[in-house]
Amino acid sequence: MRKKLSCSQYKPRNARSLVLCVLSLAWIGAAGISRAAAPEWLRTAARESLPNYPKETVAVLLLSEQMTTVRENGEIETLYRRAYKILRPEARERYGTFAVDFDKDTRLSNMKAWCLPATGNEFEVKEKDAVETGFSEELYNDTHHKVLTIPAAVPGNVIGYEYVQRKRPYVLQDEWWFQRTIPVRRARFWLKLPAGWEFDSFWANFKGPDLRSNGENQYVWELENIPAIEPEPGMPAWLALAGRLAVKYFPRDPSLREQNRASWESIGKWYAGLIASRRDATPEIKQKVSELITGKTNALDKMKVIASFLQRQIRYVAIEIGIGGYQPHTAGEVFTHHYGDCKDKVTLLSTMLHEIGIESYYVLVDTNRGIVLPEFPSAMSFNHVILAIRLPEAVTGEGLFASQNHPKIGRLLFFDPTDPYTPLGYLPSSLQKNYGLLIGPEGGELVGLPLLPPASNRLLRTAKLTLNLNGTVSGEVEEIRWGAPAADQRALFLRTAPAERAKVLEHLLGSSLAGFALTKATIVGLEEYDQNLVVRYEFVAQNYAKTAGTLLLIRPRVLGNKGSDVMEKQERKYPVEFAEATLHSDLFEFTLPPGFVVDELPAPLKTEFEFGKYSSKVEARGNTLRYERLYEIKDVTKENFTQLKKFFQQIAADERSNAILRREAP
């Protein structure tokens, strides 16, 4: 697995169809039938006795083998082998085609695949049969992929492939991801080191077996019957749950050995070397800073205007060639072009902040929680870069939620200039309660990133509505958002052309109302990312309240769904992960039609668990019905499914509840 610091998750993923196109082209094999000669390892794997798997299991990975040979010069050669038994038809699409990466630093060889049909008559395909593509979500990435399709990957057959990658990695580390969404019958990791070399290993999410020595400085780990990790709604990132073995290699040379010790500190030093001399301010940068801060008298205002410049005027464009996957362009280059990827943006921001006397530090992160493990320092754990800004003592402004004290450096404010909609003071949800490697002057230090309080991620919705005799509800709504809800909503509106934004609102209303007309809508603060986002609109919903004889039934929860599909399953294996801690409140007031009185009201609800709370109540005050509710998520992960299910079931029932009005006798 190769990771780069390119944060392509911020790019719209609109090119998947092209990837599918490439994969479909991979069905085109080269002409000619070569006589198959399946290797013995594949035949052995095919003979494995298998336990009973659930009937939904599409395939079993009979063998997953990774044989790593480290050479004295630091070059690593890895032979990969996979053997699958196809159990169900849909496995053909998932496992019948595989892709292998290569680039100028990673050579690919010996790519072959076979099929052992249950009826005999084997197939073999080779590298020349593969389709090659350099498709990537970045503007340009020098990594290419060879895509090979294995014939007859149908139920009952065994397929397998192998290939060799030879590379001289930037860091002497390897990762073995042995757990899959299907069961694994056997997995092996071989390690062959030059004499005198040492290694360190770490198991994540799995209790590893004892190490076996297999000759001089050769080792093997072997696992059997590894359970599948099947996706569940709302689960944490799959990679954060999957078992893996991480290995570091230490050369014989004592100085190199120390350098490769791969502590968080040494990884930080390595990265500090990559970014050295990248943050030199050019005259143009200095001039721009001067221009931006003109009229700004305090440090926070200056920081805000520079941060906003990076977010909005430096366009996200990733161009990755070789070490460019890790090393940023110089601040001068980024400023000249006004574009760059995450590390480029951080570089320029840091440079500009330095010009106003504020120091800052690169922070390497992974955009999924649970990938970075404090117990195992690894340079392969990161896919994104943000900035930690040392706050001057004078900066005491409110709203800097993403800050925390560092014992040596002082108060640090974490900020992601690549996220276009999360302003200074906040941190994108996926990075909260995550880890980051702070690249300080003395090397790296792993720090926990703050979880922002629920009140910093707020939705406050109020509505004044009128119910008429025939059940029509009309009125005005005001929604005020800040924090993550504001960033999410801004993204939704701003990615939509201004002329089409009413449709966004209509789709949102459509999830709660039938037969409505949006009659007016205004958005305040859409372009001011550090301000509250206020959406005001008016609507008419005909037949909203239902007539039933002399009764009029009205659902007080007119808008907003807090329901969650985690309720669907009877049980689950993995925790639920919320995007962020958040606090939402609704306050709806209905003016009732003349001649109607309240006959029955839903009972108030108040429920609270460790992870969140919810309350709602409906009250009648004269000719007004008042519905009030509060929904709060306090933490991002929750393992107790029973509690969670109960919590959301109560919310769902509350959201469906009706108030019953009765026509008064004349």
Added chain:
Amino acid sequence: MLPGKGRFAFIALPALIFFICLLSSPAQAKDDWPAPSQEELALKDNPASPGAHAMILYRESTSDDRLGVRTDYIRIKIFTDEGKKYADIEIPFYHGIESVNEIHARTIHPDGKVVEWDGKVFEKLLVKAGGFKFQVKTFTLPEVQPRSIIEYKYRIQHDSRFISNTTWDVQEDLFTRRALFTVRPNTILGALYWRAYRLPEGTEPQKQKDGSMRLEVQNVAGLEKEQNMPPPSELRGRLEFFYRDNPSETMEEFWKRVTKEGAKNTDNFIGNRSAIRQAAVQVVAANDVPEVKLQKLYARAQQVRNLALDQGKTEKEEKREKLKDNDNVEDVIKHGYGSSPDINRFFVALARAAGFEADWVRVVPRYQNFFHPELQDVRQLTADVAVVRLASKNVYLDPACNFCPYGFLPWYETGVGGVRLNKQGSELINTPAPKSAEAIMERKVDVRLKADGDLEGKWVVNFLGQYALEHRQDERTQDDTGRRKDLTEKIKKWLPANARLEIKNVTGWEGSTEPLHIEGTLTLPEFAASTGRRLLLPLTVFDDGHSVYFQTAQRKHPVYLLYPYQTVDEVSLELPEGFRVESLPKADSTPATSAAMYQVSCKQEGNQLRIVRRAGLEGIYFPLEYYGALRTFFHNMKAKDEEKIVLQSIQAAQRP
């Protein structure tokens, strides 16, 4: 992203043209950009169509078919941050067949300051396989901000041995303020013709003194995507050029000419062969009425293995089978397999042998496009059916279509145009329009409501006609587990999120005429909301699912459905003990003549409620002016579906 576009329908070019290509066209100079006007620099939005991320201020596309050269120039005004994405440019090209060069680009700030592009172009490999290489040249422009103008130009040189038919996509995804198109024909290839689609009246290219064709357009709206819209190629304003040898040839003459060869080949393929006659005799009985005969022949043709269904196979798997081509219908019998055209022509041969008037018909499937005979392009005709004269009617059939019952066409071949190939040459035809009675979904529920509001019981779903055909085809390669999983997911979408559903039995996967029948059990926790004294439950158990497509008030394009449909829901609901009906929703129905049909009724029979609901649409194409009525229909239907059955606690009611 605005790529350099081209439709690559290569036709061989006479060798004579080769030397012409050695002449180089005048290279575009880097600095010959037209100066932006003050008005262009100052623009903050598109005055003609406000509220877009960006607009094309000017486009110029110049093709020279003699040289196989096209030059493109595009100037775009950016209005929003999101619009900055148009500064990432990709120009696709086929390596070895064409080359992209002379790329120039620049950014212009609103104050007129020009930022030159650094000239860095990346070649990105999209696909390389079997000597074929498809790449893009990609680059990005510097200092792009809202209100910036970006402009770029490039030249595409096609290989001299090939030429691409020129297509002017006059309508882009972005609004175009002004565009100029020019093509200089290659007279060696014949006379240059054109067809215009979706262009304003009177918009047509003008022939210039030098023989070139020129078109200038202004204020062309961008083409936006919407759900349930016709294929974009049917909506995009464009001009297509093609060469013909005979300038006076009419459209009808064209089709007769170009299909003459096809009709002859078809006749040769079908012939009048003894093996076919024998096969027909074996299948039908002398005393069968004509329709029974035809049904039997249809069933026989459906027994032939359709090789098109082997799509998942790799070339190596196919080669190993050593399948031989069918040269005629006798080969189809001998081999027992064939392509879709082979099978349909085999059926035509059987029908003719049994005394029917039958022909093979090439059609344009609706999943691809609509038929435009005026385009005079036989490549449109990518599917085929058979037509048989039965009594006084033409019956269209597609026995090559897996699971397709006799008397039926798959949705994509209903209401389509095509060409009937017969001994006289050819005839332009239309297949019958689809009807809602050909796609019925029946949903029956027999449930018991508990006093706590939970609903539990049994359900049955029958898919008939197009619904059944579509499911059978979609699930053809799936196993039972996969089919049940897919069906469960589909049915769960009709129900509240907390529904618990289990499929107990499915029948009809392998047939074609009987319904696809699914039955199972269901639990809907808290389906009825308790208010203390009452239980409130919605009129319908299953959601219709269609109203989601009609949430927005504004629409740009007609509504286009794959096929008309009917849904019939029957719910039998046992009331909980201790409750009585306080109120039931009133019956409702649309006028019988309406294209959109909805009827619902709810009756009490003892301690049972019987709810019957029918809904459907007749028609597949609803012009824009009907969108409002359609939206109102679905909104009203949804509101009615959400009406409440009110049950009252007897005990509570008896309280003073």
